[in-house]
Amino acid sequence: xxxxxxxxxxxxxxxxxxxxxxxxxxxxxxxxxxxxxxxxxxxxxxxxxxxxxxxxxxxxxxxxxxxxxxxxxxxxxxxxxxxxxxxxxxxxxxxxxxxxxxxxxxxxxxx
Amino acid sequence: xxxxxxxxxxxxxxxxxxxxxxxxxxxxxxxxxxxxxxxxxxxxxxxxxxxxxxxxxxxxxxxxxxxxxxxxxxxxxxxxxxxxxxxxxxxxxxxxxxxxxxxxxxxxxx
Numbered sequence: 001x002x003x004x005x006x007x008x009x010x011x012x013x014x015x016x017x018x019x020x021x022x023x024x025x026x027x028x029x030x031x032x033x034x035x036x037x038x039x040x041x042x043x044x045x046x047x048x049x050x051x052x053x054x055x056x057x058x059x060x061x062x063x064x065x066x067x068x069x070x071x072x073x074x075x076x077x078x079x080x081x082x083x084x085x086x087x088x089x090x091x092x093x094x095x096x097x098x099x100x101x102x103x104x105x106x107x108x109x110x111x
Numbered sequence: 112x113x114x115x116x117x118x119x120x121x122x123x124x125x126x127x128x129x130x131x132x133x134x135x136x137x138x139x140x141x142x143x144x145x146x147x148x149x150x151x152x153x154x155x156x157x158x159x160x161x162x163x164x165x166x167x168x169x170x171x172x173x174x175x176x177x178x179x180x181x182x183x184x185x186x187x188x189x190x191x192x193x194x195x196x197x198x199x200x201x202x203x204x205x206x207x208x209x210x211x212x213x214x215x216x217x218x219x220x221x
Binding site (some may be wrong): 004006031033035040041042043044045048050056059091093098099100101102103104105 | 115117143145147152153154155156157160200202204207208209210211212213214
């Protein structure tokens with residue numbers, strides 16, 4: 001079956017611009033997560049959506065970061081006024097129970 | 112505050128031999144542990160997991176061991192194959208959030 005998909009796969013943007021990253025989770029998965037992986041680091045939790053509950057935004061590094069999940073399915077992560085330290089691979093995962101299944105990620109480069 | 116630590120950034124092993132990857136954690140509330148494998152330019156792939164009520168879980172060539180008193184888990188791959196060359200992440204969960212280690216790069220030599 002189809003796995004988690006993310007778009008774009010690569011994004012190069014200029015410092016100060018806004019970017020939107022998209023995630024399509026596995027159909028039927030109620031939970032959706034965003035992580036980011038900076039060079040040489042492990043995965044850093046950003047935000048979690050579960051059904052209709054209020055999202056857990058505790059991992060978002062600043063108020064420039066926001067995320068939405070429409071209709072309990074597709075999610076968009078938005079980074080406003082990008083900074084060079086935002087450069088990383090942004091990974092989306094979805095789950096039904098505890099095992100999370102990851103998409104291929106979006107590599108964001110801020111120049 | 113790194114709650115999950117993989118102290119070996121890399122591991123080189125000969126094909127056919129055992130690979131042992133180690134992971135330590137600090138949060139005693141963690142009750143579920145997972146290993147993920149990651150190839151370049153791909154997302155992490157779930158490999159194997161273990162609940163805190165067990166001390167061993169086996170799936171084919173992969174076995175995960177959990178020592179709760181030492182807050183330590185390990186992944187054994189036997190026998191190692193060239194396709195196992197990848198980055199392996201240890202992860203732990205207390206609720207729904209996963210805390211990840213920094214990863215161990217495994218290279219299997221022919």
